[in-house]
Structures are given as structure tokens and as C-alpha cells.
Amino acid sequence: MRVFQIEGDWGFDNLNLSERLEPKSGPGQVVIAMRMASLNSRDLIVPERGYGQATGDLPLIPVSDGVGEVVEVGEGVTRVAVGDRVCTTYFQNWIGGEPTPERFASALGGPLDGVMADLVCLSQEGVVKVPDYLTDAEAATLPCAALTAWSAIVTHGQTRAGDQILVQGTGGVALFALAFAKMHGAHVTVISSSDDKLEHVRTMGADETINYRETEDWARASRAITSDRGGYDNIxxxxxxxxxxxxLRAVRPGGTLSMIGVLSGLNIKASLGPIVARQVRLQGVTVGHRDGFEAMLAAMAQHQMRPVLGKTFAFEDLKPALDHLRQGGHFGKTLIEF
Incomplete structure (x- = not known):
């Protein structure tokens, strides 16, 4: 079968279209014929071994997010059946509860082999059934970006009607966060450097928008928006x-900063004073567990929510798709069709 794998050494020059033997399911396992995959920023980091030892060993099949059809089940499989359409879960061993080192070590696309293969063999515990109303392309976007947003807005953020949320940017996680926040009755502000993208998010329900290139001090500009509570409940x-x-200036006393991305750098220069004096919570968010994924799918089906899709590439065009993702400027999730 066809696979894309990083082989020989790390680096994009060593990401090659190759072949492996077709997998067979063992006890508790399922074989999935992949249909679509979607890309995340992480997929630009793994080939360069940006996560160090946590990235895994070579050869490694990259990319974590995808959807396919179950074509074979092993002994004892009860969660799914042949013919079911399923999404992969990002953390294969994180079913529910609190994170642990072992659960965090079970990520697809590094350290575990990912979905860029015609056939993928996984534990039945590492897949979820997809609602019928979603297309393959829409379903493929969900395992990382959507679940990360759901964890920030719902699992950790516990958003309630009337809460005020600020979303940074218009990338995959940001667009899902906007949709889930509106689903829960929140007032949402989106900041971006693009007026065109801000116009897009207004059509998706954003209540307020700020262009941070035109208004660099968006924290000050947001005060008029959140004057009734002294800042955002969740950023x-x-x-x-x-x-x-x-x-830190824009969040309300007792509010939450949902720490997800590091697009502008890892090392911060910020005063710790406001965190203590205003009792701000810094909540790291690393995707989420399967229980959260299935709760998210139920909510999406109830509201018939549809993800925002970007450009689609063929399986053999994984490298051009990654280049497209790296260049930025796109709107919606970048997809791979098998």
C-alpha cells in the first residue's frame, strides 16, 4: 500500500512517498481504509523533529487527523463494525479523565504512525463514529483543531450563555472556537490582521472584530466591548x-487564558503581577480525550454545525499541501484526499 513516511533522517527532504505491507487487525484492533486527512501546524513541526524524543522513531508516517471506513475488525471488537465511517483520535490512549505521560505519549503522527497510508490499523479505542450529516472532508478536520477548541470553550472553559470570549486569529482552532462559543450563547470578539477574514467571521456570527495591525493595542480597544465585566471571561x-x-490586560479578574498556540514565539516577557493580583487562570490545552470528542460530535450533530474547509490536495501532493499550510493566508482547513 502507499504511505508517506519520514525515512533515513529527519527533515522535509526525507519525507517520501513509499510502500509498506498492508496491515492486518489483531485482537481489539480495526483496519481503516482512509478517505480524507487534514493538516495542522503540528504537521510542519514533526518532520523536523521539533518535539525531540516525543516525535518518535524513523521511519514515521506523519499526520494525525483523518477519516475512513472500517474494512476489517479483529477478535473482540465491539465499538465499531465493518462499514462504519470513523475518525481517528489524536491521543490513542486518552479515553477520559486527566492527562498522564502515558496518554500524552500516544499521539498519532508522532510518536505513533499517523494516517498518511491507504490502510491504517488502530485499536478500537482510538476511533470514533462520524455523524452521517458530515462529509468526509468535514469529518477529517475534527480530531485536533475542533477538539482543541471544544476543550478550551467547553471542557475547561465551561462557557455559559452571556460569557464574553476573545478568539485570536482565523486559523482552524480559532474558527472552531468561534462556532462552539456561539453554540453556547457567548458573545465573541475575533482579532485578525485581515479585513477580509474579519468579514468572513462576522458572517459566521462574530459579534465584534478588531484588526490588530490597524489597532496594535487591541487590549485597550477591547475595553469598550467588555466594560460591564472588566475584561473577557476566556481568551x-x-x-x-x-x-x-x-x-493579560484584556482578561477579566478571575478569567481564563486558554493557552493553545505559540505562533509568535515560545519565550514570553510578561509581568506575573496581573496573574496573581487579578487571579487569572492560565489553562494549557492540548487537544483532548475521546470522551470530549464524542460529546463534541453529539453537539455538532444537534446543531448541524459544519467545519470551514480550505483547499484540497491529492494524496501524492502532501508536500505541496504542507507548503500551502506553511505559507499561511488561507481560510479553512487544508485537506488531503486519498
């Missing part, structure tokens, strides 16, 4: 080093 923090100091 979906995707920028990292450059945005965190502003987020």
Missing part, C-alpha cells in the same frame, strides 16, 4: 509570546 490564546502580555 483563546493562539499567538504566544507577542500576544500574552496583551491578553
Amino acid at each position: 483563546i490564546e493562539l499567538g504566544g509570546a507577542e500576544t500574552l502580555p496583551l491578553s
Whole structure:
């Protein structure tokens, strides 16, 4: 069967279209014929071994997010059946509860082999059934970006009607966060450097928008929006080093900074004073567990929520798809069709 794998040494030059033997299911396992995959920022980091030892060993099949059809089940499989359409879960061993080192060590696409293969063999515990209303392309976007947003807005954020949320940017996680926050009755502000993208998110339900290139001090600009409570209840923090100091000024006393992205850098220069004096919670968010995934799917089906899709590439065009993702400027999830 066809696979894309990083082989010989790390680096994008060593990401090659290759072949492996077709897998067979063992006890408790399922074989999935992959249909679609979607890309995340992580997929640009893994080939360069950006996560160190946690990235795994070579050869490694990259990419964590995808959807396919179950074509074979092993002895004892009860969660799914042949013919079911399923999504992979990002953390294969994290069913529910609190994270542990062992659960965090079970990520697809590094250290475990990912989905860029015609056939993928996984534990039945590492897949979830997909609602019928979603297309393959829509379902493929869900395992990382959607679940990360759901964890930030619902699992950890416990968003309630009337809460005020700020979402940074218009990437995959940001667009899902906007949709889930609106689903729960929140007032949402989105910041971006693109007026065109801000116009898009207004059509998706964003209540307020700020262009942070035109208004660099967006924390000050947001005060008029949140004047009744002194700041946002939850800020979906995707920028990292450059945005965190502003987020600390824009969050309300007792509010939450949902730390997800580090797009502007890892090392921050911010005063710790506001965190203590205003009792701000810094909540790291690393995707989520299967229980959260299935709760998210139930909510999406109830509201018939549809993900925002970007450009689709053929399986053999994984490298051009990654280049497209790296260049930025796109709107919606980048997809791979098998």
C-alpha cells in the first residue's frame, strides 16, 4: 500500500512517498481504509523533529487527523463494525479523565504512525463514529483543531450563555472556537490582521472584530466591548509570546487564558503581577480525550454545525499541501484526499 513516511533522517527532504505491507487487525484492533486527512501546524513541526524524543522513531508516517471506513475488525471488537465511517483520535490512549505521560505519549503522527497510508490499523479505542450529516472532508478536520477548541470553550472553559470570549486569529482552532462559543450563547470578539477574514467571521456570527495591525493595542480597544465585566471571561490564546502580555490586560479578574498556540514565539516577557493580583487562570490545552470528542460530535450533530474547509490536495501532493499550510493566508482547513 502507499504511505508517506519520514525515512533515513529527519527533515522535509526525507519525507517520501513509499510502500509498506498492508496491515492486518489483531485482537481489539480495526483496519481503516482512509478517505480524507487534514493538516495542522503540528504537521510542519514533526518532520523536523521539533518535539525531540516525543516525535518518535524513523521511519514515521506523519499526520494525525483523518477519516475512513472500517474494512476489517479483529477478535473482540465491539465499538465499531465493518462499514462504519470513523475518525481517528489524536491521543490513542486518552479515553477520559486527566492527562498522564502515558496518554500524552500516544499521539498519532508522532510518536505513533499517523494516517498518511491507504490502510491504517488502530485499536478500537482510538476511533470514533462520524455523524452521517458530515462529509468526509468535514469529518477529517475534527480530531485536533475542533477538539482543541471544544476543550478550551467547553471542557475547561465551561462557557455559559452571556460569557464574553476573545478568539485570536482565523486559523482552524480559532474558527472552531468561534462556532462552539456561539453554540453556547457567548458573545465573541475575533482579532485578525485581515479585513477580509474579519468579514468572513462576522458572517459566521462574530459579534465584534478588531484588526490588530490597524489597532496594535487591541487590549485597550477591547475595553469598550467588555466594560460591564472588566475584561473577557476566556481568551483563546493562539499567538504566544507577542500576544500574552496583551491578553493579560484584556482578561477579566478571575478569567481564563486558554493557552493553545505559540505562533509568535515560545519565550514570553510578561509581568506575573496581573496573574496573581487579578487571579487569572492560565489553562494549557492540548487537544483532548475521546470522551470530549464524542460529546463534541453529539453537539455538532444537534446543531448541524459544519467545519470551514480550505483547499484540497491529492494524496501524492502532501508536500505541496504542507507548503500551502506553511505559507499561511488561507481560510479553512487544508485537506488531503486519498
